[in-house]
Amino acid sequence: MGQLKLENLKKSFGTVEVIKGVSLDVKHGEFIVFVGPSGCGKSTLLRMIAGLEDITEGDVIIDDVRVNALPPVKRGIAMVFQSYALYPHMSVYENIAFPLRVEKLPQAEVDEKVHKAADILKLNERLQYRPGELSGGQRQRVAIGRAIVREPSIFLFDEPLSNLDAALRASMRIELSKLHHDLDATMIYVTHDQIEAMTMADRIVVLDGGVISQVGSPLELYHSPDNLFVAGFIGNPKMNFMDVTCTGVGKNSIDVELVTGEKLTIPVTARAGIEGQKLTLGIRPEHTTTDGCDITISLNANVVERLGAHTVVYADAPGVELGDDPEAANRFSSIQGGMANIRANQRFDIGIKASDCHLFDEQGAAFKRNIDLSSLDLPEMQASA
Amino acid sequence: MINKYKWYEYILIYAGIALFVAFMLAPFLEAFLVSMRPLSEIFTIPYAFLTDNMSFDAYFDMWRNVPRLHIYIMNSFFIATAVTIIALICVIPAAWGFARFEFKGRDAILGAFLAINMVGGTVLIITLYKLMQKLGFLNTYWAMIIPGAAFSIPTGIWLMRSYLMKIPKSLEEAAWVDGASRLYILRRIILPIAMPGIIVVAIATFIGAYAQQFLFALTFNSQDSLNPLPVGIYQFFGRQEIIWNELMAASLVGILPVLIIYIFLQRYIVAGLTAGAVKE
Ligand SMILES: Nc1ncnc2c1ncn2[C@@H]1O[C@H](COP(=O)(O)OP(=O)(O)OP(=O)(O)O)[C@@H](O)[C@H]1O
Ligand SMILES: [Mg+2]
Numbered sequence: 001m002g003q004l005k006l007e008n009l010k011k012s013f014g015t016v017e018v019i020k021g022v023s024l025d026v027k028h029g030e031f032i033v034f035v036g037p038s039g040c041g042k043s044t045l046l047r048m049i050a051g052l053e054d055i056t057e058g059d060v061i062i063d064d065v066r067v068n069a070l071p072p073v074k075r076g077i078a079m080v081f082q083s084y085a086l087y088p089h090m091s092v093y094e095n096i097a098f099p100l101r102v103e104k105l106p107q108a109e110v111d112e113k114v115h116k117a118a119d120i121l122k123l124n125e126r127l128q129y130r131p132g133e134l135s136g137g138q139r140q141r142v143a144i145g146r147a148i149v150r151e152p153s154i155f156l157f158d159e160p161l162s163n164l165d166a167a168l169r170a171s172m173r174i175e176l177s178k179l180h181h182d183l184d185a186t187m188i189y190v191t192h193d194q195i196e197a198m199t200m201a202d203r204i205v206v207l208d209g210g211v212i213s214q215v216g217s218p219l220e221l222y223h224s225p226d227n228l229f230v231a232g233f234i235g236n237p238k239m240n241f242m243d244v245t246c247t248g249v250g251k252n253s254i255d256v257e258l259v260t261g262e263k264l265t266i267p268v269t270a271r272a273g274i275e276g277q278k279l280t281l282g283i284r285p286e287h288t289t290t291d292g293c294d295i296t297i298s299l300n301a302n303v304v305e306r307l308g309a310h311t312v313v314y315a316d317a318p319g320v321e322l323g324d325d326p327e328a329a330n331r332f333s334s335i336q337g338g339m340a341n342i343r344a345n346q347r348f349d350i351g352i353k354a355s356d357c358h359l360f361d362e363q364g365a366a367f368k369r370n371i372d373l374s375s376l377d378l379p380e381m382q383a384s385a
Numbered sequence: 386m387i388n389k390y391k392w393y394e395y396i397l398i399y400a401g402i403a404l405f406v407a408f409m410l411a412p413f414l415e416a417f418l419v420s421m422r423p424l425s426e427i428f429t430i431p432y433a434f435l436t437d438n439m440s441f442d443a444y445f446d447m448w449r450n451v452p453r454l455h456i457y458i459m460n461s462f463f464i465a466t467a468v469t470i471i472a473l474i475c476v477i478p479a480a481w482g483f484a485r486f487e488f489k490g491r492d493a494i495l496g497a498f499l500a501i502n503m504v505g506g507t508v509l510i511i512t513l514y515k516l517m518q519k520l521g522f523l524n525t526y527w528a529m530i531i532p533g534a535a536f537s538i539p540t541g542i543w544l545m546r547s548y549l550m551k552i553p554k555s556l557e558e559a560a561w562v563d564g565a566s567r568l569y570i571l572r573r574i575i576l577p578i579a580m581p582g583i584i585v586v587a588i589a590t591f592i593g594a595y596a597q598q599f600l601f602a603l604t605f606n607s608q609d610s611l612n613p614l615p616v617g618i619y620q621f622f623g624r625q626e627i628i629w630n631e632l633m634a635a636s637l638v639g640i641l642p643v644l645i646i647y648i649f650l651q652r653y654i655v656a657g658l659t660a661g662a663v664k665e
Contacts, residue, residue: 052558073564085559089577099563150563 293351457617
């Protein structure tokens with residue numbers, strides 16, 4: 001079994017608190033992805049689960065056993081490192097066999113397990129090679145092979161694909177998902193890459209500065225982010241944020257007025273006493289075409305990127321939040337059709353539909369959108385069955 | 386390949402190298418020439434590069450003149466080997482500890498090692514004599530081996546540590562996660578990967594021990610059969626004259642073991658000093 005429970009986990013390096021109280025429940029067989037900006041503590045959290053980093057406070061519980069003080073090997077976990085961490089002086093065979101050699105298994109058993117792993121990972125032809133003679137993707141597979149021979153109940157991956165090129169990443173992604181399905185094991189996966197997170201995860205854990213910002217299925221995070229941070233973090237290009245003023249509160253909606261004077265009625269769960277406050281409206285670039293929109297705004301296109309399937313347009317827009325990235329100052333991004341007739345330095349229209357909008361209060365917390373998430377095809381727990 | 390230098394730059398570079406090599410090798414050449422000359426021709430004025438009656442006679446006569454010569458050579462070899470082995474046994478785990486583990490006073494201890502190195506054996510020789518006397522090591526091999534090892538360990542640790550620090554930490558972490566003990570990691574992961582570095586340290590220690598033993602042997606040992614070559618060679622200093630040609634012949638034969646080891650392990654030294662970057 002591969003249940004994992006984190007209870008108010010904290011970690012300090014010296015006086016700096018890096019993990020500030022993380023609680024999480026992971027069921028057997030789940031594929032959990034940790035995402036977050038660089039330095040938010042993803043690797044540290046993973047290493048605490050692995051037993052490579054001491055726990056300052058809180059508990060790590062695996063299969064109902066508190067493992068804080070147990071060495072990694074007693075926790076039933078295996079870890080795959082970003083740098084592969086292959087032993088350069090050993091053959092692929094010996095690399096994969098290493099954990100079994102440590103356990104002092106008889107040669108026949110070692111042989112059987114290594115070949116089984118090599119079969120799964122298509123490394124049969126390469127068993128006698130040294131890691132230095134392999135390609136990046138093959139090295140990564142050897143590292144995974146070393147993890148699977150131990151048949152752990154929980155796999156830990158720290159950005160395992162980040163050293164590979166885009167094409168190889170795409171195929172390894174599929175292989176990993178397949179592996180997850182075949183092995184029936186819990187996987188905890190750290191990545192920078194949104195596509196990896198969205199495509200592989202049962203649930204995504206968004207970390208921000210050592211705390212969990214939100215946990216949810218990929219589509220839940222996409223459609224119903226809890227706060228500005230998650231809204232801005234999930235999705236590419238980023239969600240656009242505009243300053244708006246609340247002009248009224250309906251039964252199941254909030255009326256807002258844009259800087260330009262347009263008015264919208266956003267279908268979200270409202271609360272009283274916010275009239276007159278400054279709110280933040282969020283609209284994803286892919287929801288800015290003029291088809292069936294409630295309001296249109298005319299913008300000046302600064303940069304037009306034609307990607308074939310669609311066109312990404314960056315523009316100045318009134319009331320668009322500057323964010324902390326000066327490069328993106330006053331950039332409103334919009335995804336238009338691939339053949340859209342838009343040129344740089346010309347005006348073009350974007351459309352906004354109220355039901356596509358997200359609304360955040362002054363503290364950055366989202367008002368709950370009136371959408372039915374269950375109608376979305378949420379794979380949440382099915383994969384583990 | 387891009388030709389970075391102009392032809393005259395090449396000439397300058399090679400001239401520089403030639404000058405340097407000549408400087409280094411001249412003593413050896415002269416020692417060899419002296420060993421070939423009869424005694425009467427050694428102090429000819431003006432200096433002659435080639436003199437009459439050159440022969441290899443000294444290489445045969447020396448064994449008769451100093452009957453224990455082969456024992457001295459063996460002693461030298463034995464002492465240097467023992468020093469190297471003891472030093473390595475101490476250096477490798479210590480360097481690993483210094484390279485990998487955080488503990489209070491680590492940098493202070495490393496600094497102290499460096500300081501001891503600067504002081505060296507000569508300054509401490511009287512205290513060491515007392516120590517050897519108390520331990521009953523005077524006139525035994527131990528008196529030459531133990532101080533020799535002790536004074537090579539600090540340099541060894543510094544050399545080894547910088548080499549070990551280049552081995553990615555994740556290799557050890559991966560092995561640790563897979564259940565390997567510290568000693569298992571040291572034996573199966575660190576030692577093989579660090580082998581070029583270990584060989585560099587071993588050779589440096591061996592050569593150092595070879596050169597160093599004169600001082601310790603002269604002070605701590607008066608038993609002739611235990612003497613290493615540098616002390617034994619004194620017997621070529623006769624009452625009236627010094628038998629220079631045989632002395633030089635014996636010296637050259639004495640450095641032969643070091644030379645042979647060096648030639649065999651040279652490829653590791655070059656690899657160890659330059660590469661060292663262990664990737665993945
Ligand atoms: N051994 C350490 N000593 C001191 N501080 C550390 C140590 N390891 C990590 N940190 C700090 O902890 C914070 C989180 O580091 P961590 O490696 O977990 O980030 P991350 O989310 O994995 O980032 P990245 O995406 O860049 O890998 C960083 O600010 C880092 O400086
Ligand atoms: Mg990291």
